[in-house]
Amino acid sequence: MRTIFRQDLEEIGDGLLHLGTLVATAVDKAARSLKEADLQLAEEVIVGDNEIDELEERIESSCLTMLALQQPVATDLRVVVAALRMSATLERMGDLARHVAFAARGAYPNHVANGELQETLVKMADLASTLVHKLVSLLEDHNLELVTEIANEDNQLDALLRDTFDLLIRQQVPANRQQVVDAVLLSRFLERLGDHSLSGAKRVAYLVTGDLDASALIDDPHIEMD
Amino acid sequence: MRTIFRQDLEEIGDGLLHLGTLVATAVDKAARSLKEADLQLAEEVIVGDNEIDELEERIESSCLTMLALQQPVATDLRVVVAALRMSATLERMGDLARHVAFAARGAYPNHVANGELQETLVKMADLASTLVHKLVSLLEDHNLELVTEIANEDNQLDALLRDTFDLLIRQQVPANRQQVVDAVLLSRFLERLGDHSLSGAKRVAYLVTGDLDASALIDDPHIEMD
Numbered sequence: 001m002r003t004i005f006r007q008d009l010e011e012i013g014d015g016l017l018h019l020g021t022l023v024a025t026a027v028d029k030a031a032r033s034l035k036e037a038d039l040q041l042a043e044e045v046i047v048g049d050n051e052i053d054e055l056e057e058r059i060e061s062s063c064l065t066m067l068a069l070q071q072p073v074a075t076d077l078r079v080v081v082a083a084l085r086m087s088a089t090l091e092r093m094g095d096l097a098r099h100v101a102f103a104a105r106g107a108y109p110n111h112v113a114n115g116e117l118q119e120t121l122v123k124m125a126d127l128a129s130t131l132v133h134k135l136v137s138l139l140e141d142h143n144l145e146l147v148t149e150i151a152n153e154d155n156q157l158d159a160l161l162r163d164t165f166d167l168l169i170r171q172q173v174p175a176n177r178q179q180v181v182d183a184v185l186l187s188r189f190l191e192r193l194g195d196h197s198l199s200g201a202k203r204v205a206y207l208v209t210g211d212l213d214a215s216a217l218i219d220d221p222h223i224e225m226d
Numbered sequence: 227m228r229t230i231f232r233q234d235l236e237e238i239g240d241g242l243l244h245l246g247t248l249v250a251t252a253v254d255k256a257a258r259s260l261k262e263a264d265l266q267l268a269e270e271v272i273v274g275d276n277e278i279d280e281l282e283e284r285i286e287s288s289c290l291t292m293l294a295l296q297q298p299v300a301t302d303l304r305v306v307v308a309a310l311r312m313s314a315t316l317e318r319m320g321d322l323a324r325h326v327a328f329a330a331r332g333a334y335p336n337h338v339a340n341g342e343l344q345e346t347l348v349k350m351a352d353l354a355s356t357l358v359h360k361l362v363s364l365l366e367d368h369n370l371e372l373v374t375e376i377a378n379e380d381n382q383l384d385a386l387l388r389d390t391f392d393l394l395i396r397q398q399v400p401a402n403r404q405q406v407v408d409a410v411l412l413s414r415f416l417e418r419l420g421d422h423s424l425s426g427a428k429r430v431a432y433l434v435t436g437d438l439d440a441s442a443l444i445d446d447p448h449i450e451m452d
Contacts, residue, residue: 064307071297081290084307169403177395182405184410 005070015059020088020136022052026097026195027132031125033104034186037111045101051211052094058085061085082203090198093132096189096196100125103182112186113179117167124160124190127153129195138201142208150201159195161187188209211213231296234288238309240275241285243375245316246362248278252420253321253358260412261332263337268282271327278320287315308429312365315426319358322415322422326351329408338412340406347409350416354381357423364427368434376427387413415422 026045027152033042063084063129066072072080103112131153136147164187166171175183252271257267289310292298300308329338337344357379364372390413393399394406400408 064303067307068299068303071299072296073297076296078289079308081293082302165407168407172403177398177406179390181394181405181410184407185414188411188414 005076006065008066008070009076009079012059012062012066012080014054016083016086017088017139019052019055019059019087019138020132020139022055023090023094023097023171024129024132024136026052026094027100028035028103028129030097030100031122033101034112034125035122037104037108039105039108040100040103045097048107049094049098052091054194056087056091056094060084063087071145078175079207082207086200086203089196089203093193093196096193099189100186103186107178107182112182114174115173117173117179117183119162119177120160120164120167121186121190124157124164124187126192127160128190129156129196131157131194135197135200137202138204142204144205144208147201147205150198153196154194159190161191231292231298231302234296235302235305237308238285238288238292241281241288242312242316243362243365244310245278245281245285245313246358248274248281249316249320249323250358251357252278252320252351252364253326254355256323256326256330256349257355259327260351262267262350263330263334263336265331268327268331268334272331273345274325275320280319282313282317286310289313292445305433308433309415312426312429315422315429319419319422322419325415326412329412332420333404333408336409339401341399343390343399343401343405343409346386346390346418350383350390350413353383353386354416354419354423357383357420361426362425364430369432370431370434373427373431376424380420380424383417386397387417434436 025049029041029048030045032038052212063080065076066080106112131150134146134153135152137143138150163210164183168175168183235430252274255267255274256271258264259271276437289306292306293303332338339347357376360372360376360379363369390409394409
């Protein structure tokens with residue numbers, strides 16, 4: 001029984017890593033579709049989201065079966081519950097990548113915005129992509145230094161969100177209504193990708209260290225845009 | 227052991243109902259702060275979110291303790307896992323109510339927007355409040371007719387989101403940049419409140435009917451704005 005259990009846990013871990021890799025690729029492509037006004041990439045992200053959803057359902061089902069049949073306790077239970085949450089978080093990040101791709105597709109053949117507004121959105125997308133890749137690395141090798149990096153970069157992402165709103169509201173950069181709407185939604189989606197990366201990273205840190213206050217690893221406990 | 231277990235399950239159920247009631251009150255106040263440009267109500271929502279977060283943590287902790295110590299199986303396991311998720315969903319809805327209150331506070335002493343744009347946002351806020359109250363009723367008395375009502379009203383909320391974007395982009399209603407930004411964010415927050423209400427309602431339906439495809443109860447399987 002215990003050996004089967006270990007195998008199941010490993011399968012769940014492998015599934016999460018695979019899911020994380022799919023999501024990182026989706027965010028990467030979504031960021032590039034935004035930067036390069038690339039319709040093909042945007043379509044790939046939109047179509048590819050099904051695979052992410054299906055994998056998430058399989059992982060969830062494995063976790064629930066494991067909770068029901070093998071009744072893990074202590075650390076194992078913590079791992080299974082964390083895996084359930086991590087897979088939900090990753091699935092949501094896939095949705096956000098798809099939202100970004102929708103905006104890029106809607107604006108095609110143009111970029112979503114122009115000038116400094118577009119540059120700031122592209123910076124946000126690049127940073128979101130970096131963050132998601134770091135979360136996948138963290139899942140893979142449990143290097144906790146990545147948690148601090150992710151926290152710092154999530155702060156940068158929050159700052160870029162404020163920059164976007166500053167460009168729109170205070171600096172009144174030229175942009176038509178569609179561009180303003182897209183910029184607001186995109187900056188929010190990208191900022192949420194950062195939030196989810198950080199909360200996923202904290203979850204991994206908690207599993208690795210067993211420290212309930214894994215947020216102590218991190219300078220800024222702020223998870224969400226207010 | 228079994229008796230203690232039943233008691234624990236009931237406590238978790240009571241906790242969820244209390245959490246749902248707090249969130250419904252928060253959404254209600256946030257909607258009124260938007261409609262009436264009421265600073266006091268907005269402040270109450272913002273300050274009150276701490277209580278929601280704390281209760282969510284207590285429920286989560288009870289669920290995890292229960293999983294670890296009492297190792298529930300079958301229906302009981304399903305209830306505990308669903309309770310974990312429902313409490314996370316409700317907590318997130320509390321955050322969204324707080325976001326709405328922030329926008330109302332930021333615009334004070336003015337309304338967030340004017341004319342038809344403001345009217346549409348207020349309609350969305352009222353509908354979101356109705357949805358959350360119905361979710362709480364569903365938690366309380368398991369009347370599954372509410373699931374269909376929530377699904378239909380969530381569709382109406384999605385339609386109002388499209389109306390808001392149509393007013394902004396196609397009809398070009400008069401609004402300054404701050405108002406456009408606020409309207410986009412608010413309509414998104416309110417639409418997400420509908421999504422969360424529906425996914426929470428489906429979870430309750432699943433628990434009550436044991437039917438994995440509880441979504442069959444519902445006309446439109448669409449959970450999310452695309």
